Amino acid sequence: MNINEFQLRTVNVTRYVTPLREGGSMPAIAEADDDFLYVLKFRGAGQGVKALIAEIIGGEIARTLGFKVPEIVLANLDEAFGRTEPDEEIQDLLKASIGLNLALHYLSGAITFDPTVTTIDAKLASQIVWLDCLLTNMDRTARNTNMLIWHKELWLIDHGASLYFHHSWQNWEEQAQRPFVLIKDHVLLPWASELEAVNAEFSPIITKELIYHIVGLIPAEWLCEERTFNSAEEHRNAYARFLELRIANSEIFVKEAQNARQSLI
Structure with missing residues (x-):
């Protein structure tokens, strides 16, 4: 594959499924408009967009070297997601993450x-x-x-x-x-x-x-x-x-x- 032809896909988050409470950044499993499940990483989490930047650089260098890495996509989060979430901590995270976030394909059963x-x-x-x-x-x-x-x-x-x-x-x-x-x-x-x-x-x-x-x-x-x-x-x-x-x-x-x-x- 010609590397200059490769770009990250962009998806729209359609459903917040469940939080993954491992670690401090509180990623979540979410569904997107391509019907796939993703591990969604939020720009509004503690390390902000720097963690997302590191994820792109690290993940794509690893992939180029031949390692297996879940597909990385850019994920749009609509402002409506923060309105109905009952957990205040998660609600605040969603509100702080409106816009472009990052997600990786969820490897179910891994x-x-x-x-x-x-x-x-x-x-x-x-x-x-x-x-x-x-x-x-x-x-x-x-x-x-x-x-x-x-x-x-x-x-x-x-x-x-x-x-x-x-x-x-x-x-x-x-x-x-x-x-x-x-x-x-x-x-x-x-x-x-x-x-x-x-x-x-x-x-x-x-x-x-x-x-x-x-x-x-x-x-x-x-x-x-x-x-x-x-x-x-x-x-x-x-x-x-x-x-x-x-x-x-x-x-x-x-x-x-x-x-x-x-x-x-």
């Missing part, structure tokens, strides 16, 4: 990945650890793996905690070139023995063209909320530059992951 039950080989473990080092994803721990088994295949979900530098944008160019020390808590790190080989395989895939295409999927209205930049385009380019620097210095985060793994085994 079960949470458990490393004590499902064996992951060294190559796949190394690939996922490498991805999370690139994205600075702090949320793939034993407590919360953010991986699902669906139809006997491993799926990656919830990249909203990635790219945590963007919550302040302080020294972001320096941060792009730093090791990711939180990789020590990664649930798959003990099995990630092929990081150098994965780095050689994956780094050339994350090209400048790919990076700019993926950051181009971020809705401009989400980028206008950040006062650090003078325009949405300047903001978008900063994400691209961060990823370019991260890839150019990938040996730094690979070495950190290798050292953290050595302390575990």
